[in-house]
Amino acid sequence: MQRYFIPAEQFLEDHVIVTGEDARHIAKVMRGRSGDKIIVSDGVSREALAALDTIEQDHVKATIIEPLEMTSEPYVQITIAQSLPKGDKMETVMQKCTEIGATGFVPFLSERTVVQYDAKKEGKRLERWRKIVKEAAEQSHRNRIPEVSAPLTWKELLASFAGYDLICYCYEKEQGRQLRDVIQPFAGHWASTDKPRVLVVVGPEGGFTEAESLEAEQAGAQSTGLGRRILRAETAGMVALACILYETGEMGGV
Incomplete structure (x- = not known):
């Protein structure tokens, strides 16, 4: 319907x-x-x-x-912070992550971001992104439309970390700590009434610099790998989102 x-x-x-x-x-x-x-x-x-x-x-x-009861929203509120990828990949990220269950999106610019961001076109770009998210929310029978932020600088993104209960920083060079290692200690203490806020940070096609990785950890993020394979920039957020929802019982896990 x-x-x-x-x-x-x-x-x-x-x-x-x-x-x-x-x-x-x-x-x-x-x-x-x-x-x-x-x-x-x-x-x-x-x-x-x-x-x-x-x-x-x-x-x-x-x-x-x-x-009707509003029962389709995850109790864990997961925001995807995605360094702007090339072409229309950001639209794909927003559409698919909305279907999966993301609560919001924060595009940002990092050192290796390839896209030449034009602030003059920000209004039209935001309007299109929000339209895509709204349509995806309707198609997937979400109760709420995920929020879409205007693009932030790297420093602005770091400053926003204080507003989250957990920040998962997806880093392809992380060999030890995997996403499950980061999520499980928290998931066991979260209740559906808590509405914990999680931020998943995904880098650009060229990845993050070592300096950015250090800055993210100093700001409170936990570096995490996503398995033994290297994922594309537009794929990593979807995988992380689905894994977190599974580990917190939203997709049959726990």
Whole structure:
């Protein structure tokens, strides 16, 4: 069943209003008819099954049939900090990690970042990233849309570490400590009510410099390997995210 996120002010007591691109999607793509059912969410605290009532190209009204429980979000809140990769790889990271269960994304620039970042295009880039994340959240039946931050500098990223309970720094030169070694001591103490915040830091195609690795550890990150194989920059975050969710019981682990 198709799911749509709408602003809280359009989620009323007995009906919801869908506007803009989502309304056009219902009218033109889904060819919605009166009585067809959709799921709507305000992305915060309300979700409901609703039946289409009036359908116009830019405005759809649907009557609420019943409220739904919001149960698809992981209790561990995992943010992916990804050094900007080449091409459209960042879009792939955001789309797939949203499907898997990431809570947010923090793009950043590091010493070996290949992309020539143009701050003048930041607005359009952020708009596209957030659209991709929203659509992925709808497709995967998430209850909330992951947050997407504007790109940070390396120093800004380090300064943000204080806001997390655990920072996993994916480093291809780490031979001893693996992700499971880092997660298990914490996972055993976390409860679903704690909502622990985890940051997974992934470098660019050329990896991190030794100086960056040292700075990350000094700022509180734990260096971790992801197995004996070298993963692409756009793959590492997905693997780490899935492994953490498994180790914390979100994918049948523990």
